[in-house]
Amino acid sequence: MTVTEETTPTSHYERIGGAASVKAAVDLFYDRVLADPEVAGYFTDVNMTGQRRHLAAMLTVVLGGPNEYTGRDLAQAHQPLGITEAQYATVGGHLTATLTQLGVPADTLAYVADVLAQVQDQVVATGTRPGV
Numbered sequence: 218m219t220v221t222e223e224t225t226p227t228s229h230y231e232r233i234g235g236a237a238s239v240k241a242a243v244d245l246f247y248d249r250v251l252a253d254p255e256v257a258g259y260f261t262d263v264n265m266t267g268q269r270r271h272l273a274a275m276l277t278v279v280l281g282g283p284n285e286y287t288g289r290d291l292a293q294a295h296q297p298l299g300i301t302e303a304q305y306a307t308v309g310g311h312l313t314a315t316l317t318q319l320g321v322p323a324d325t326l327a328y329v330a331d332v333l334a335q336v337q338d339q340v341v342a343t344g345t346r347p348g349v
């Protein structure tokens with residue numbers, strides 16, 4: 218009987234094509250980010266090989282793939298950087314544009330947009346928000 222196969226919902230991760238697609242997305246995403254003068258400066262001293270690996274691992278978990286993420290949590294990694302809401306929106310736009318370019322389905326895009334909204338407060342530096 219194949220009840221499990223028939224009833225287990227397929228994850229976003231599997232549907233977009235698994236590890237190879239996530240890697241393609243991360244590569245394309247950082248190409249965009251590093252070409253954007255508004256945010257590229259943040260990455261000047263960052264080891265981009267490790268960075269790509271960490272983001273790939275995190276995106277994998279977010280999309281419902283296997284959990285192999287070993288980096289810091291988002292607040293720890295980003296709060297010291299002084300990232301503004303505008304810069305966050307810019308980087309989120311690069312991620313959405315990348316996924317759209319790769320043909321990711323609309324419901325996965327909507328899901329990623331939800332997650333981006335949920336984690337914004339961990340990434341944007343507290344002191345940069347008006348009134349906070």
Ligand code: HEM
Nearest residue numbers: 256259260263271272275288289294300304305308336340
């Ligand atoms: C939802 C949005 C974001 C996600 C999911 C994300 C994810 C990550 C991950 C997984 C790491 C690695 C953490 C580690 O090495 O322990 C990281 C580091 C980093 N992120 Fe992000 N990031 C986001 C937004 C941003 C934005 C908006 C910027 C800048 C404008 C940014 C700049 C950086 C930098 C510079 C590092 C390296 C920090 C360091 O090595 O000290 N990130 N990010």
